[in-house]
Amino acid sequence: MLFVCEKGTFQNALLKAAHAVSNKTTIPALEGLLLTLDNTLSVTGYNLETGIRTNIEVDARQPGEIVVSAKLLADIVRKMPDCLITFESTDKNSVKLTGGMTEFNIIGMPASDYPEFPSVSEDNIDNAGQIFIKQSTLKAIIDQVSHAISSRDDQKLYNGALFDVTGEKLSVVALDGVRMAIRHETVRSETEGNTRFIVPGTALSEIDKIIGDCDDEVTVSVGSKHILFSIGATTVVSRLLSGDFMDYRNVLPKSCVMTVTVDRREMIDCIERLSLLISEKLKTPIRCVFEGKSVRLFCNTALGSAQDEVAMSGGGDRVEVGFNGKYLLDSLRAAGVDEVKMELSSSVSPCVIRPVEGDDFILLVLPVRLKNE
Secondary structure (H helix, E strand, O other): OEEEEEHHHHHHHHHHHHOOOOOOOOOHHHHEEEEEEOOOEEEEEEOOOEEEEEEEOOEEEEOEEEEEEHHHHHHHHHHOOOOEEEEEEOOOOEEEEEEOOEEEEEEOEOHHHOOOOOOOOOOOEEEEEEEEEEHHHHHHHHHHHHHHOOOOHHHHHHOEEEEEEEOOEEEEEEEOOOEEEEEEEEOEEEOOOEEEEEEEHHHHHHHHHHOOOOOOEEEEEEEOOEEEEEEOOEEEEEEOEOOOOOOHHHHOOOOOOEEEEEEHHHHHHHHHHHHHHOOOOOOOOEEEEEEOOEEEEEEEEOOEEEEEEEEEEEEEOOEEEEEOHHHHHHHHHHHOOOEEEEEEOOOOOOEEEEEOOOOOEEEEEOOEOOOOO
């Protein structure tokens, strides 16, 4: 195997694929990257759950494939001078990298040791088929729902986000027991009927690092066990989570007694100020009183007390409710618009956050019972 490549191009490919490399594994090859050279160079990282493969143009001299330690190879290339790098491997799995006056000789592993990279071929694509979505749209979806993906080991099914496809309507849902996030989008779709599948949060996190804020399309191909995201020259494949996701529509309150509009940034700033008195040891809720033309916020801990106020429009019956400050902040930050509409029913009912116009997203936060209740 022999090729010549510009350092920056090679380094970027290594960094992308390395996101899917296992840090702790009993299979040594999974700590490495699989390099496959034909007309182009393919760099693959895979941890048996999520895989990333990216292709780059190189000066291909001799085809071949080899596995090389991901950390060592990335570190070597990063420290090499800014010039063309020559990569050469032998049948005995030795690797020589040269660039300018610099030369490294390291030991690789045979490509036969590397597990087979999952594929989502036409034979394996189920009724979900394919959907096509702009990179900027997919990034916005991930940014808006990721805070509500559970990280608990006893909630494996909710360690991912549900993709609910009905024709060209896509709803992406995440919930962790105290928060829920729903994002609605219109996508280009090649599906048969309605379909639902659950994508692990770890895979969505890696995709978020790769995609850009552009109109280039991502092709999402869904198989019976795996999902594949084609992002330009890069492919991300992940095992799907299996199980019956909660009927998220029934979680939403059917009515509310107060609907108000607040400036999202002002609300965030206010909660951040009060949260200065809250720590891991002092998990005190923030008391919110929605009444008249403002929402008054209070916090009282062993460190002291604080109060603040944010103007609001709209109205309804007075509502006093407590929230975990972090959870409410996460939802407000995820909204990403100037103003939000907050719907409240009682001190023990969820708060629903929506855009003032349209229905692009729905964010839900469960309250914390206050001590005097």
